[in-house]
Amino acid sequence: MLEITDLTYRIAGRALFEDASAFIAEGWKVGLIGRNGTGKTTLLRLIREEVGKPNASIRIRRGARMGFVAQEVPQVDTPMLDIVLAADEELAALTAEAETATDPHRIADIHTRLGEIDAYSAEARASAILVGLGFGQDELRRPAREFSGGWRMRGALAGVLFSAPDLLVLDEPTNYLDLEGAAWLEDYLARYPHTVVVVSHDREMLNRSVTHVLALDDKKLEVHVGGYDAYLKKRAERIALQSGLKAKQDAQRAHLQAFVDRFRAKASKARQAQSRIKQLQKMQEIPIPLEERTVPFHFEDPSELSSPLVVLDECDLGYVKGKPVLKGVSLRLDHDDRIVVIGPNGQGKTTLVKSIGGRLELLGGRRTASSKMKIGYFSQDQLDELRAGETVLQHVFDLEPTWAPPKLRSLAARMGFGVQKIDTKVESLSGGEKVRLLLGLMAYSKPHVLILDEPTSHLDIDSREALIHAINEYQGAVLLITHDIYLAEACADRLWLVHAARVRPYEGDLEDYRALVLSADRPSARAAPGFEKGEAPKAATKGGSKFTLQQKLAGAEKALNEAQAALAKIDAALCRIRRSSRAIMRARPSSPRIARRRRRSLRTRKKPGSKQARLWRIEPPSPQGERGRFVL
Numbered sequence: 027m028l029e030i031t032d033l034t035y036r037i038a039g040r041a042l043f044e045d046a047s048a049f050i051a052e053g054w055k056v057g058l059i060g061r062n063g064t065g066k067t068t069l070l071r072l073i074r075e076e077v078g079k080p081n082a083s084i085r086i087r088r089g090a091r092m093g094f095v096a097q098e099v100p101q102v103d104t105p106m107l108d109i110v111l112a113a114d115e116e117l118a119a120l121t122a123e124a125e126t127a128t129d130p131h132r133i134a135d136i137h138t139r140l141g142e143i144d145a146y147s148a149e150a151r152a153s154a155i156l157v158g159l160g161f162g163q164d165e166l167r168r169p170a171r172e173f174s175g176g177w178r179m180r181g182a183l184a185g186v187l188f189s190a191p192d193l194l195v196l197d198e199p200t201n202y203l204d205l206e207g208a209a210w211l212e213d214y215l216a217r218y219p220h221t222v223v224v225v226s227h228d229r230e231m232l233n234r235s236v237t238h239v240l241a242l243d244d245k246k247l248e249v250h251v252g253g254y255d256a257y258l259k260k261r262a263e264r265i266a267l268q269s270g271l272k273a274k275q276d277a278q279r280a281h282l283q284a285f286v287d288r289f290r291a292k293a294s295k296a297r298q299a300q301s302r303i304k305q306l307q308k309m310q311e312i313p314i315p316l317e318e319r320t321v322p323f324h325f326e327d328p329s330e331l332s333s334p335l336v337v338l339d340e341c342d343l344g345y346v347k348g349k350p351v352l353k354g355v356s357l358r359l360d361h362d363d364r365i366v367v368i369g370p371n372g373q374g375k376t377t378l379v380k381s382i383g384g385r386l387e388l389l390g391g392r393r394t395a396s397s398k399m400k401i402g403y404f405s406q407d408q409l410d411e412l413r414a415g416e417t418v419l420q421h422v423f424d425l426e427p428t429w430a431p432p433k434l435r436s437l438a439a440r441m442g443f444g445v446q447k448i449d450t451k452v453e454s455l456s457g458g459e460k461v462r463l464l465l466g467l468m469a470y471s472k473p474h475v476l477i478l479d480e481p482t483s484h485l486d487i488d489s490r491e492a493l494i495h496a497i498n499e500y501q502g503a504v505l506l507i508t509h510d511i512y513l514a515e516a517c518a519d520r521l522w523l524v525h526a527a528r529v530r531p532y533e534g535d536l537e538d539y540r541a542l543v544l545s546a547d548r549p550s551a552r553a554a555p556g557f558e559k560g561e562a563p564k565a566a567t568k569g570g571s572k573f574t575l576q577q578k579l580a581g582a583e584k585a586l587n588e589a590q591a592a593l594a595k596i597d598a599a600l601c602r603i604r605r606s607s608r609a610i611m612r613a614r615p616s617s618p619r620i621a622r623r624r625r626r627s628l629r630t631r632k633k634p635g636s637k638q639a640r641l642w643r644i645e646p647p648s649p650q651g652e653r654g655r656f657v658l
Contacts, residue, residue, distance in 0.1 A: 060242035093191030113185030321442035323496035333360040341391030369524035402473030441466030457484025
């Protein structure tokens, strides 16, 4: 399907590819991976011939149709469903021609071809794709101009998927999808009948949806069978093998060089020394892949603050008085909570975290928070809040206006911005670098609560790993909204489900929720468990709050510890009584006869270990009341 041979490409003198080669066969699902800035998006643009002249190093199967998400759907009055149907150019052309054709033979050919491409189920297939990506059934006929840019981008993705090209090329498709949409897309790509090349930093997608990994590393391309975890395992094995070979080669080189240094000036050994020199010159250096260092994230531990940090009591949350997005929310956030907020887009996840963070006024109810609490809030929307035209150093200056420039540069370096980046204007930073700057600025105040709304959309896999470590080492509370299942599973121990204007703890894990999403057309199309009409969510009831459950748990643990301590004391007392009774029984035989035998044994006993000493032994009385015995 796709063959890349000896590809070399440079941008402004910087080489992105040098003699890179790869082969992708028909039907493969390939995940293109690599660090940010290594050239993944450039490679996709080269394949689509969007940059540079047509490159003879890249060849696609003759006649193959290629599909990709070029840009979002324009703001037009055409319904979203019709835009998706129009993405299949052959279907659209045949449908239009069928309405105007007059030649009976041509009409027959048109309808035959429409049957071959399954045109009569086209509307149902397009609707299923749109619903899977998050659109409601009542939104399919709405004009495209009524949707935001993110939703129009979903419409463009739906059009590409509907056209079912022979080669489907996607660049970070989950960036504008929620967790439900990402789960649906993973399942769809795994069942897609043609070839897929997808750039993604979503580890779960790379494990579930792809059959091969195309790694861009050190300006080369290399194809590996399996998902991302399989690639990591094979890469580690290869590095270990190369490291071993490298060590052996270094030892051999040192041995040869020692011989040359010792006998080079000796006439009788000069020929042998020259032979060793030639061997050294012929040795090819064994390369070992260098581990590129990812600058870690770090969140300073906050000062101690007693729980609860935030309590919402029967609160209505929203933006317009009388039209709440969420109703009757009763929740509590403690200092050690790690919570992921899940639910379809548009249900109110961001509304919830903004209300908890105090960035949104309540429409009703009461919010109680500690007066000393500090909240760090990150949202993708904040990327637009960075001041264009100003450098990283100027943004860091806002934190400590009285500090000298060297001290400010040191602070920026701790955030991950070295000498080369500190004087860079923010509009020239990559998406991942902007995220890093915002997180660094947010964490400087040592917040007690971190509220992270989709923090990973612009981070590569290694940076996501660094963020996971930073969150797990952080000692405060974390409230997280993310479509990255791997991040959520690694950082959180509780789930809050936002659905149907209610919020409740979700009792299952993310795998259970993913199965729920895939088993239904859309979570919004059916009532979630516990959210039936007229039923209040269990988590919102006062008796089922987290605080009450924690109090009950603490009381049960205290009672259990007291019972275990009492049981240990009883066991110790019984052991003492048992030992005392045995000593008394041994000291006071139960009959004169046994006493006489014991005295006789003591009179006749020889040295320890002698034959006579081993002839007799006294068996003491048993605890059951049996008399002691004198036996051979």
